Amino acid sequence: MPIHSRWTVPIPEVSLQTWLFGSSNEPLSDQKIFLDADNPKTNYLTLSGYRLMSKRIALGLQRAGLQRGDRVLVFSGNNIYYPNIFMGIIMAGGIFTGAGPAATSAELARQLQDSGARFLIAATDNIAVALEAASRAGLPKDHIYAFDGLLERASPGDLVGVKYWTDILANAAEAEKFAWVEPEDPRSTTCCLNYSSGTTGAPKGVKITHYSYVANGQVIVHIAHLDPNWNAELKSKSNICCMPMYHAAGQTFFIVNQSKLQVPTYVMPAYSFEKLLRHIHEFRITCLLAAPPVLLKLAKSPLTEKHDLKSLDQVVCGTAPLAPDVAETVDRKLWPNGGKSFVRQGWGMTEFTCNGTLWASGDDEKSTSIGELVPNASLKIMDVEGTGQEITTPHTSGELWIAGPAMMKGYWRNPTATQEIIVEENGVRWLKTGDIVYVDRAEPGAKIFITDRIKELIKVRGFQVSPAELEATLLTHQSVVDAGVVGVVVDGNKVPRAYIVKRPDSDVTANDIANWIKGQVANYKWLKGGVVFVESIPRNPTGKILRRILRERAKREVGDLKGKLA
Known part of the structure; x- marks a missing residue:
């Protein structure tokens, strides 16, 4: 039988912006909500300022041609105005979708094409990548805005001809009167397309x-x-x-x-x-x-x-x-x-x-x-x-x-x-x-x-070996700073292989690690695929190990099952 939570909480059937702010014009607190960690005394947003700036962006996006359901892709790292861009898109009736600033032009183009984004708001430092991706995806240049979290351009220059993000902003007096778009049905109206690989496969909206x-x-x-x-x-x-x-x-x-x-x-x-x-x-x-x-x-x-x-x-x-x-x-x-x-x-x-x-x-x-x-x-x-x-x-x-x-x-x-x-x-x-x-x-x-x-388990002679368990064990070794484990095929059998970041002052060897693990886990979990020292373990911005990169490296170094069977 399923297990249920011990709490039941009523869920209001309202838009996200109404849940957060109450309404588009009721008085709000002047509590500081977002502060620039590098300059908090002068660069911050209060709760009321958060709503107003978001409304300025929403009204500006509508005037730029955004229609209900249009997607806007934000390609940027963090700053205190990122939340305004996010909420402004949704207030305008659009759908937010975001990409990390480390994305390549090919990755960004795929997301632009898959989401069908009509606008791209890209970090100033990444404009070249954004332009290349937009060209591949067929997005017009006049639908691209440079974004760096500054209310004024840090330097003159035309940013390769694209508009600056503040060009979107409606003036404050007009935005005060603006009433955001309420969805006809909050249960069925999408406000966000957050990309994920799910349990397997390529990223999906x-x-x-x-x-x-x-x-x-x-x-x-x-x-x-x-x-x-x-x-x-x-x-x-x-x-x-x-x-x-x-x-x-x-x-x-x-x-x-x-x-x-x-x-x-x-x-x-x-x-x-x-x-x-x-x-x-x-x-x-x-x-x-x-x-x-x-x-x-x-x-x-x-x-x-x-x-x-x-x-x-x-x-x-x-x-x-x-x-x-x-x-x-x-x-x-x-x-x-x-x-x-x-x-x-x-x-x-x-x-x-x-x-x-x-x-x-x-x-x-x-x-x-x-x-x-x-x-x-x-x-x-x-x-x-x-x-x-x-x-x-x-x-x-x-x-x-x-x-x-x-x-x-x-x-x-x-x-x-x-x-x-x-x-x-x-x-x-x-x-x-x-x-x-x-x-x-x-x-x-x-x-x-x-x-x-499930997709990361290594099947060794019928036993299921957990990479996360082996990584946790390896991290208990005083010379190991970080670790990533994947499966490789040796002599036709799947076995674990470890990639290790060791302490800079350590003289531990790969054999030392391989022998040490034998005293910690069952023999089918031993690192018979080898131990390799690396500078770093590839991870995405949220900390998940990018095992695909490790598997591709292991394939080059060791081979794989298909190679053995060919």
């Missing part, structure tokens, strides 16, 4: 409706307000944003949910670990949401001890599994006397808008769990061998299927991929997550433990 986005935010706000100390401590709360806002995790957490809670966010325009530590100390940051690479640096970098991080009372790791040893080390460094808090792991999917699990206030259990189900959600655990059998026994692993109002509408113009990941049973739409999990008990409030991804 994930259609998130206004209702699903509001459902995601409403449950986070509800859980925050369950904390009896929330209102008393609100004035001292603050966030630091080092996660990309184009991604579902950074987008939902900072652009929407924390703004709704009126918690200030210091926005880092560019990530730097040393700057992150300095900002936490200087601004007395209380909450850090970060990907595993940041937590790994907190655990292993000598810089951590050189900064005062005692203000932190909430550290949440998301987007990819965190090794237990890393979490334990960060706990000891941040809270050496114990008792204050623990590093918590969360879980979510772009296809579920974002949050699928959370930790409730007062839950002081120290655990490697990803928490429990968000309000209104249900889960079931299915046999990974595809038998269609549901697993109902605690501590028995299977694929996580999740249901709830925050689920995506489907993949953009890809019904086949939608049917592969969504299963409807008795009127309930279940999302097949591809994550392997188990629960500690089969009842509401159950803690969920994630072990790996």
